[in-house]
Amino acid sequence: xxxxxxVEHLTKVYERGEVLAxxxxxxxxxxxxxxxxxGLSGSGKSTLLRCINRLIEPTAGRILxxxxxxxxxxARQLRQLRRRMAMIFQQFNLVxxxxxxxxxxxxxxxxxxxxxxxxxxxxxxDLESAxxxxxxxxxxxxxxKRADELSGGQQQRVGIARALMQKPDLxxxxxPVSALDPATSHxxxxxxxxxxxxxxVTVIASLHFLSLARRYGTRILALKDGGIVFEGLPxxxxxxxxxxxxxxxxxxxxxx
Amino acid sequence: MKRPKKSKxxxxxxxxxxxxxxxxxxxxxxxxxxxxGFIAYGVMxxxxxxxxxxxxxxxxxxxxPGWGWPAVIVATFELAMLSHAFTQSIGLNLFGLRLFGPGxxxxxxxxxxxxxxxxxxxxxxxxxALFTDRPLGALVHDTEKTxxxxxxxxxxxxxxAEKPRKWYATYRGLFLAGLLGLTFWLGWxxxxxxxxxxxxxxxxxxxxxxxxxxxxxxxxTEPVIPGRTFSIVHYMLETIFMAFFATVSGAIVAFPLSFLxxxxxxxxxxxxxxxxxxxxxxxxxxRSIESILMAVLFAVWVGFGNPFAGALALFLHTIAAxxxxxxxxVEAVDPGPLEAIATTGARRxxxxxxxxxxxxxxxxxxxTLYRWDINIRMATIIALVGGGGIGTLLFYFKNEVGRLDDxxxxxxxxxxxxxxxxxxxxxxxxxxxxKIG
Numbered sequence: 001x002x003x004x005x006x007v008e009h010l011t012k013v014y015e016r017g018e019v020l021a022x023x024x025x026x027x028x029x030x031x032x033x034x035x036x037x038x039g040l041s042g043s044g045k046s047t048l049l050r051c052i053n054r055l056i057e058p059t060a061g062r063i064l065x066x067x068x069x070x071x072x073x074x075a076r077q078l079r080q081l082r083r084r085m086a087m088i089f090q091q092f093n094l095v096x097x098x099x100x101x102x103x104x105x106x107x108x109x110x111x112x113x114x115x116x117x118x119x120x121x122x123x124x125x126d127l128e129s130a131x132x133x134x135x136x137x138x139x140x141x142x143x144x145k146r147a148d149e150l151s152g153g154q155q156q157r158v159g160i161a162r163a164l165m166q167k168p169d170l171x172x173x174x175x176p177v178s179a180l181d182p183a184t185s186h187x188x189x190x191x192x193x194x195x196x197x198x199x200x201v202t203v204i205a206s207l208h209f210l211s212l213a214r215r216y217g218t219r220i221l222a223l224k225d226g227g228i229v230f231e232g233l234p235x236x237x238x239x240x241x242x243x244x245x246x247x248x249x250x251x252x253x254x255x256x
Numbered sequence: 257m258k259r260p261k262k263s264k265x266x267x268x269x270x271x272x273x274x275x276x277x278x279x280x281x282x283x284x285x286x287x288x289x290x291x292x293g294f295i296a297y298g299v300m301x302x303x304x305x306x307x308x309x310x311x312x313x314x315x316x317x318x319x320x321p322g323w324g325w326p327a328v329i330v331a332t333f334e335l336a337m338l339s340h341a342f343t344q345s346i347g348l349n350l351f352g353l354r355l356f357g358p359g360x361x362x363x364x365x366x367x368x369x370x371x372x373x374x375x376x377x378x379x380x381x382x383x384x385a386l387f388t389d390r391p392l393g394a395l396v397h398d399t400e401k402t403x404x405x406x407x408x409x410x411x412x413x414x415x416x417a418e419k420p421r422k423w424y425a426t427y428r429g430l431f432l433a434g435l436l437g438l439t440f441w442l443g444w445x446x447x448x449x450x451x452x453x454x455x456x457x458x459x460x461x462x463x464x465x466x467x468x469x470x471x472x473x474x475x476x477t478e479p480v481i482p483g484r485t486f487s488i489v490h491y492m493l494e495t496i497f498m499a500f501f502a503t504v505s506g507a508i509v510a511f512p513l514s515f516l517x518x519x520x521x522x523x524x525x526x527x528x529x530x531x532x533x534x535x536x537x538x539x540x541x542x543r544s545i546e547s548i549l550m551a552v553l554f555a556v557w558v559g560f561g562n563p564f565a566g567a568l569a570l571f572l573h574t575i576a577a578x579x580x581x582x583x584x585x586v587e588a589v590d591p592g593p594l595e596a597i598a599t600t601g602a603r604r605x606x607x608x609x610x611x612x613x614x615x616x617x618x619x620x621x622x623x624t625l626y627r628w629d630i631n632i633r634m635a636t637i638i639a640l641v642g643g644g645g646i647g648t649l650l651f652y653f654k655n656e657v658g659r660l661d662d663x664x665x666x667x668x669x670x671x672x673x674x675x676x677x678x679x680x681x682x683x684x685x686x687x688x689x690x691k692i693g
Contacts, residue, residue, distance in 0.1 A: 053599055083601035093592035097614045106610045110601025118609055159596070166600055 004170060004202050005029040005052065010061035012047050012226075021047040023226040024061070029204060031169075034196045036217030036234075037206040040246060043223040045206035049172045052204075053085050054078060066169070083110035086163030090175040092155040096148035100139070100158050103147050104130045107165025126165070133161040137191060153184035160191050171195060173205035177212065189216050210237065210252055274386050281408055284347035285379070288339055291346060291435060292332040298438045300328075305445055337379070340408075341372035343427035353408050360415055467664030471672050474662075480649065488649060488673050495645035496677065498567045498638075499631035506574025507624045513539075513575070514582030515608060520594075521586060523604075535579070542576035547634055548641055555642030566643030570631050577630075581623045582616070589615040618692050625685040632681055636674050646674055 005028065012022040022044045029035050037045045050056040052063055054070060063070040065081055073081055086107070094103045108126045109117055116122070122130075134140045137157040142150060147158060156176060163171055173192060177185035193216055195201045207213045213220055214234040222230035222237075222245040229245055230237065237245075242252060320328075339345040341355065342365075348354060355371065357363045363371070423429030477487045486494075515521045517535035522528035551569035558564045594611040602610065639647025653666040660666070 055595055055599065079601045079603065081601075082599055085599070087596065087599040089592060089596060091592050093596035095593045095597075095611055095614050096590075097617070098610070102610070102614075106597050106602070107600050109597065109603075109606045109610065114603060114606065117606060162596070162600070 002030055003028050004031045004033075004066060005204075006064040007048075007052075008062050008064070010048070010051060010063065011059050012044075012051060012056065013059045021226050022051070022058075025223075025226075025228055026061075027221060027228065027231060029202060031202055032196070032200055034193070034203045034205070034216060034218040036213040036220050037204065037223060038208075038210060038213050038220060038245065039206075039223035039229075044226040045223055046174050047226075048223070049087070049174050049204065049206060052170075052172060053082050053087060079110055083166055084168055085170040085172060086166045086168035087172045087174065088156065088159040088163055088176050090178045092152070092159045092179075094147040094155055094158055094162075096146070098147060099143070100134070100145055100147055100150065101130060101143045103158055104134060104143075104161045104165060107162040110166065130161070130165060133164040134158075136164065137161050152180050153188065156180065156184075156188050157191065160188070160195075164195070168201055171201050171203045173203065175206050175208060178208055185212065192216070210242065271386065278382070278385060280351035280353060280410075282382070284345075284351045284353055284408075285336060285340060287347035287350060288336040288345045289332060291431075292335045292339075294435070295438060296328050296332050298442050301442060301445070337372055337375045339427070339431070341368050341375060346428045346431060348408065349428050352411050354411050356407060356409050464664050467662070468668040468671065470665055471668035472662050472665035473669045474666065475649070476669070476673075480652065485648070485652065488646070488670060491646040491649055492673055492677055494563050495635045495647075496632070496681075498563050498643075498645055499570065499628060499635040501567050502570030502574050502635075503624060503628040503631050506571050506627070507578055507620075509575050510578035510582055511620070513579045514586055515612075517579055517583035518586035520589070520591065521604075521608060521612070535583075539576045539580045539583075542572065543580060545573070547573035548638055548643075551638050551643035552641045560642035561639070561644055561648055562642075563644030566635060566638040566645055569638065569643060570634055573634075574627055574631060578623060578627055581627075582620060585616045585619045585623070586612060621692050622689050625689050629682055629685055632678055636678070646670060650674075 007028070008026050010022055010025045011020075013019065014021050025044075025048065037048065039045055047056055051058045052065070052070065054073075058071055062072070065085065068077070068081060070078070070081055095106070102120070105122050105126060108122060108130075112122060112126065131140060131143065134143055137160050139150075139154055139157055139161075142154060142158075147155060150158065156179075159176075171192065176192070177188050180188060189212060192203055192205060196203045205216070207217075214237070217234050220230065220232060220234050220237065221228060222241075224245060230241055243250065336345075336347075340348065344354060355363050355368070357367070423433070473488075475487050477489050479486050479490075513535065516531055517539060519528075519532055522532045547569045550572055551566055554565035554568045555562070558568070589612055593615070594607050597607045597611045635643075635645045635647075636650075637647045639645050639651055650667060650670045653660070653663045653670065656666075657663045
């Protein structure tokens, strides 16, 4: 099957029916794609990503992941589905007081023997792959440091290593570089690109800067007020489309 | 983000929505009424104190005629409505409400008067607003929509900010200041504060101070009555270990309980809510019984003067107090890492082990040490009800005052020992907490 995710009529309503975050959204994501979500703050990007792994419960509609209905999955099925969908976050979401190694190893929690994990005991091959993944993101020497001793860029790389531990089919990145400076942003984005190209992981990333979206995305989905306003190739976004997505007053800012 | 579309035929507002609009308005009025009621109570009390020549009954209490209490109720109700219609009362202010004209225009005095008159009927009819979408006493938020209505509504964020006035230039500032003054005056009278007596009778306790400051350490290591009581050092150790046992075992029990009392761990389903509510109620109920009251029970149970009684009482109270403090810490953890760990496919308890526990350990330790301080202090006086520890000697000597010449000097010795130990342990725990911080 070529299609990894199919979203059908997804709707999310917040706050006792007062705010409509996602309004009847439908789209598909093919295997091996690098899909970029763009749109203003509050346009529903984060909600959409969190609905896919059900960190947020959708109000209506359904989401098929590899043919399995995520929205109807039982707690047990959901855990098994979540192992295949890794996620990295804007604020990195590392456990700040734990070591980098523990943070990376926590990516295996869905797989390992739960009893052993309770006393922080992981199989030897997991430890080896944790070091291998830290090596891959270029911070092997930081393994025993506390996570909050690292710089922002390094913390996001720990987040990527944690995602790699899951050996995921899908990587969701919720504004992965918004808290980073431009130079670091590119290095983080390149790791995502590498995962996408070399490991064949499908990536859905929400990004603030259109220049980053153009540079890394194979396809772009633009959200506005909870609805899709644009879907297509990065090259198809011209001035007019840009104004439509971001509003009349917006000016494009370049990140190099 | 926009509002979801709803069909025209169906009611735009559900009952919950209507209640949400009505609730602050009712609470605001209730608060104003209660505050005027408090003033009425205060006035009655003070009248009773200063104006007792007439209208007092056999017990010296102010009597009211049959219509007195209804009159007070009606008068406070009227006053509450007056302050509601003519001023920004404390009730309105607390719930972010204000009296608006159409389009958020200020309301002229004449209309405020009309509002006050209309309130006599409106307040009674207010519950009807739950069953209709019509602006009955203005249920709908948007004053733009309700046209000519003058109504109480939430202060909107979009309104231009007004220059804040000094507290003494606003009704609510003066009202609150008046309430505070009245409360202080009442408190002074109710607690029978009498500075004159304090000065006049200063000599009564003079010799006690002298004796206390010349402590006699006769029984520092010698038992007071061989075979029946022990020395100061012995009781001091008993106190320290009593507090230590209560703190450590209380913390061990409270640790798992704290997760059951944390909303973010228990989830939002029916089962989670039930466990959460039961645990929180239990903590609060147990916490509201001071350990000295529990010790009364345990002293009868395991024997008067037995340190086990004190330890048990402190232990129970520690569980309740620490569980509450701990679970508040659990609720305050950064939810981000928990989200991240849940996305890896981890089980709920794995999220707790890897995401929650590392975050809360420092504050757990700090709270435990803080509780240890409290327990030490409590253990020194728990003997008052037979809980054992250093207090046994303290109250023994205090009760010997008529029979023993140097009783107060002995009490002084116990107090000196107590101060030194409490101070030293406080100092240590403060240093440790600093390190954790």
